[in-house]
Amino acid sequence: MTYASLAVVVVLACSAVTAVAVATERRRGRAPSRLVAVTVLTALVLLVLTVVFDSAMVAADLFRYDESALVGLRIGLAPVEDLAWPVATALLLPSLAALLEGRARVRDAAGAPGTPRLVDTAPAGAARLPEVHR
Template sequence: MSYILVLAPLLAASIVAAVLALRRDRRRWGALAIAAAIVLALTIVFDSLMIAADLFRYDDAKLLGPHIALAPIEDLGYALIAVLLAAAIWTLLPSRAARRGDDASEATDA
């Protein structure tokens, strides 16, 4: 089984979760884009370092082929899944004030 067959359903599910959670809030989409860019850049750097140090290897027959530095593009998919799911979960979880039963407007007025 190729890495993309494992990655594709997970990536699709995380995209759906992020779209449903963030919907039309442009600020959140902007924040998600910035976070994704940072995480993907760090993934490229540190995966390339780990591959160069021969800490792990990939079966070339199971890869799509393209690499950024030494990291295969499939590795970027897993990092993107993490960012999308973290954003969706963070958005969907109730705030501390909501869990306590406090009204947010009362807290700011005091």
């Protein structure tokens, strides 16, 4: 198995999770474009960091790749296959956060046993901190 074939499998699996998260964003009361924007921004940052630091590590000869398992394309000194991992991460983590946050809100709204609740114990007329809404 080449690095590229493994990367394709992982990125496709992460893409499936992202597709589910984007498709269910409206049901959680949020615009899907928000999750897409977070995912794209995360991917761009991680891609830039990967190219910079992979190139630095290859230049420092910290590790070597099996050239027969590489496609041959490089960005800087980093093989293009290395860019699959930040893409997979950028697809998976915001999507999982959106999916799990939705489940936590539903559970909290249902008043699941063991869910901590804030109780207002301040006397009437006491100074209060402003409420924070998400």
